[in-house]
Amino acid sequence: MPLQMKLSAITLDCADPLALAAFYQQATGFELHPKSDADFAGLNREDxxxxxxxxxxxxxxxxxxxxxxxxxxxxxxxxxxxLDETEDQLLKLGAGKPEYQPDQERFRVLTDPAGHPFCVVSES
Incomplete structure (x- = not known):
């Protein structure tokens, strides 16, 4: 029987936690954790x-x-x-777009302001 584990957190290394939290907060709408500071910041999703x-x-x-x-x-x-609209909005927030894009019709690879790659995938 598999363990019954529920993913509760993902943490990324970076140089400026508050700046990276601000980027992802604008991108996702998650709420800033009230104890966020210059060494560790976080965002909470409703679930x-x-x-x-x-x-x-x-x-x-x-x-x-x-x-x-x-x-x-x-x-x-x-x-x-x-994907085009989302990409445009994320680039305005400070995301980067690597030249190499493996399948732009299905998803886009972008980088956050700290350089972490992330993908946006169309729900349709």
Whole structure:
């Protein structure tokens, strides 16, 4: 029988937790955790999922798609709006767009302001 585990938190390393939390808060609408500070910030989703950001001295961003500095993980977000519209909004918030896009018709690979790759995937 498999263990009954429920994912409760995801935490990303970064140089500036409050700035990265602000980016994801604007992108997702999650609520800023009231105890967020310069060393550790977090966002709460209504169902209890916590997205955290921890300050790391000498943080170096992943170098996707090459593996000089591996991505280690990436987040995927389903989006209701079209991919073009969502991408435009995220770029305005400070996301980056790597030149290499494996399948732009199905999903877009972007990077957050700290360099972590993440995908937006159309719900349709």
């Amino acid at each position: 209890g999922l916590f997205l955290g950001f921890q300050r790391v001295d000498d943080y170096r961003a992943p170098s996707w798609p090459d593996q000089r500095l591996p991505q280690q993980l990436h987040l995927c977000f389903k989006v209701e709006d079209g």
